[in-house]
Amino acid sequence: MIVVCVGLAIYKNKTLGLTFYPILGFLVTAFCVDLTAYYLAANRINNMPLLHGYTIVEYILLAWYFRIVLSGMVPRKIIQGVSFVFVGLAVANSIFLQDIFRYNTYSRTLEGLLVIWWCLSVYYKILKEMKIQRLQDAPVFWIVTGHFFYFSGALLLFVLSNSILYQNKTLYVYAWKLHAVINFLHYSFIAIGIWKATEN
């Protein structure tokens, strides 16, 4: 699904405007991290340090996207400031609180909450400006809704991930299969959003 999204994004990059770079960056990073994580797991190497780094990069790319989408409503300095604070907390968490070989539940949960907040801000902006006539044709609606569904659905998993792992590994695998379903929904919405951008 990510490959489809990347292909679509590159195919008609001009119609995505300024949001092309954060979207492409987000997709390419996700693709590379997924491949590397799969390779490490296949070779029985703990891939959690990768997730610690990915959480930071993913948030920066998403914040870049939301900074563009929310321009005119949320000052860019606020989004940048929040990003700096988040990166600081995530790094501190990886160094002092949660071992890099364990799931970074704190950073991931905080990231989820922040992204949900930005998504709600975008909805508010759309309602306030009323520039979009047909939501179903607006790329921003699909992409933001994809992020909103993913981070809302997976938030509980981010919180409980370590606890489940120590309870039962089979349940842990089932939980992450559930996550894969939500992630599929996530990238499907992004793909529709990019596709809609090509139609405009």
Add this chain to the structure above:
Amino acid sequence: MESNRELDIFLVLFVGMAGFLLLAGAVVLFFMFYQKRMLRQQLKLSEMESKHQEQLVISNLRQVEAERQRIAKDLHDEVGGIFSTLRMKISSIKPEQFSSDIQETQRVIDSGINSVRRISHDLMPPGLELFGLAASLEDLCEKNNADGLLQVVYGGPDTLNCPANMIRDLAIYRIVQELLNNTIKHAQASEVGVYLNESPKHISLTYKDNGIGFDSEKLDKIRGLGLANLQSRANQLGAQLEWTHPPKGVCVHLTVPII
């Protein structure tokens, strides 16, 4: 026992994730419905606005048509009549009454000149370009005073400090003219006050009469009084036109930005 506990955890996780997902879906659905509703309201408002604009345009066209009819009538009845009389006078001049006939002819010609001047002045106030808005309004008030039926008071400066703008000044003049016409025709008033003021950014005009006034709730139904035309002129200037209703009569405030 242990497996039951694990199942419970999985159930909590599964139901929790599904619950959050459903909640997110509900938020998105609410957002979509609300956005659609707001769009419908916006559409309704813009339709009302365009309908109002359409009414203003129609009112303008009617006003122009009425003005043309008035000019045609004036030309036909007054100037045409004068020339016919003149023609008859000239054809009936007798040598023995030459002096008195010439005098009579001169009187008719003077009357024709006056009629042409009056029609021309009605089309374009003569002093507006030469002496400015304030002097023209004062002149207009004095002319209406001269009839003796209505006492029209002008209050304001002799000249305005802001640079003259013919389009703006003519529109303000026409608004006062229309208001005076309404007062004369409908208000049964004995006194009128026209007050002109100037600030660095605005020209403001207050018009008051002590007539019977009208019900503000029926404002939309009495557009025939030329009120739509007044609003249209104010809109063209980007001005604010406000109606207030003192205990007796009507009070109109016009605030025109100085551009």
